[in-house]
Amino acid sequence: MPVSTLDKFRGAMLGGAVGDAIGELASAHSDLDSLTDWISEGDVLRYTDDTAMSIGLAEALSMSGGAINEEEIGKIFQRNYGREPWRDYSSSVPAIFASAKRHDMPFSEAAARLHDGTGSFGNGAAMRIAPLGILYRNSDKLRDCAEQSARITHAHAVGIYGAAIMAWAVAQLANLDPKSKFPFAEFCTGIVRFAQTKEMRLKLVQVVELIASKASPKNAAKTLTLSQSVAESLPYSLYSFLSNMKSFEDCLYCAILQGGDRDTLGSMAGALSGSFLGAKAIPKDWISRIENLDTLEDLAKRLNGLSV
Numbered sequence: 001m002p003v004s005t006l007d008k009f010r011g012a013m014l015g016g017a018v019g020d021a022i023g024e025l026a027s028a029h030s031d032l033d034s035l036t037d038w039i040s041e042g043d044v045l046r047y048t049d050d051t052a053m054s055i056g057l058a059e060a061l062s063m064s065g066g067a068i069n070e071e072e073i074g075k076i077f078q079r080n081y082g083r084e085p086w087r088d089y090s091s092s093v094p095a096i097f098a099s100a101k102r103h104d105m106p107f108s109e110a111a112a113r114l115h116d117g118t119g120s121f122g123n124g125a126a127m128r129i130a131p132l133g134i135l136y137r138n139s140d141k142l143r144d145c146a147e148q149s150a151r152i153t154h155a156h157a158v159g160i161y162g163a164a165i166m167a168w169a170v171a172q173l174a175n176l177d178p179k180s181k182f183p184f185a186e187f188c189t190g191i192v193r194f195a196q197t198k199e200m201r202l203k204l205v206q207v208v209e210l211i212a213s214k215a216s217p218k219n220a221a222k223t224l225t226l227s228q229s230v231a232e233s234l235p236y237s238l239y240s241f242l243s244n245m246k247s248f249e250d251c252l253y254c255a256i257l258q259g260g261d262r263d264t265l266g267s268m269a270g271a272l273s274g275s276f277l278g279a280k281a282i283p284k285d286w287i288s289r290i291e292n293l294d295t296l297e298d299l300a301k302r303l304n305g306l307s308v
């Protein structure tokens with residue numbers, strides 16, 4: 001039986017949250033044995049800013065019926081940050097909120113002032129975008145909506161278009177049946193064509209070459225590099241998914257065990273795998289222990305009920 005659309009929405013939301021939380025654990029327990037020992041302790045799986053902002057985006061989309069209103073989304077990000085500022089946010093996020101308030105300007109204009117006016121090319125817009133990607137999976141507005149949602153915090157072209165690539169990938173994967181042959185060539189050609197910046201295009205070509213040559217995770221991480229730039233983290237999450245597309249667990253462990261920005265690598269890889277395989281492929285024990293499971297499940301259900 002094909003994976004239901006609801007299970008794909010659940011996979012995007014829960015996969016991202018589980019990946020974020022286990023990726024964060026891997027920052028302290030960086031080898032597989034120690035990480036799995038720690039996970040099996042049975043504690044609550046605590047997510048970070050990636051999931052907090054993904055929840056904020058999903059809340060905004062469900063309240064607006066799927067429409068993108070940058071200021072309204074930004075206000076929900078700001079409200080959620082105010083409630084839980086300890087979720088390991090980048091310092092850019094409160095800086096944008098403060099600057100927007102001080103100068104009475106839209107969040108996107110405040111974001112454009114960051115880094116001496118170049119804006120951020122970090123992975124913060126990509127890490128939260130899975131709910132939008134899956135909601136707009138069949139819409140020709142996917143690119144525009146993804147870019148608008150990114151501009152609330154990211155003004156640099158790499159940051160904006162990197163988020164759009166993540167949204168595109170989630171959209172494609174949500175529309176594919178994991179039991180059918182994966183259209184590898186079509187997916188790879190499509191994602192490289194979709195990329196708007198030279199930096200990301202080159203990295204995506206490298207991902208395809210690394211998969212084709214069956215490069216190890218260690219070599220892939222070394223080639224792609226794993227910084228907080230979206231051009232140096234999203235490609236490795238894509239590599240992790242494409243080289244482990246049958247298993248959520250293998251995809252996640254691949255994404256988080258080579259260093260770098262582990263919670264975000266895990267969050268993006270988890271959302272990619274979850275959008276493809278559906279939430280039923282995520283270990284039940286992991287799902288049962290994720291923080292705020294009811295909220296995540298409710299948002300998945302509400303987004304699944306929207307049409308855009």
Ligand SMILES: [Mg+2]
Binds near residue numbers: 048049088263264
């Ligand atoms: Mg984080």
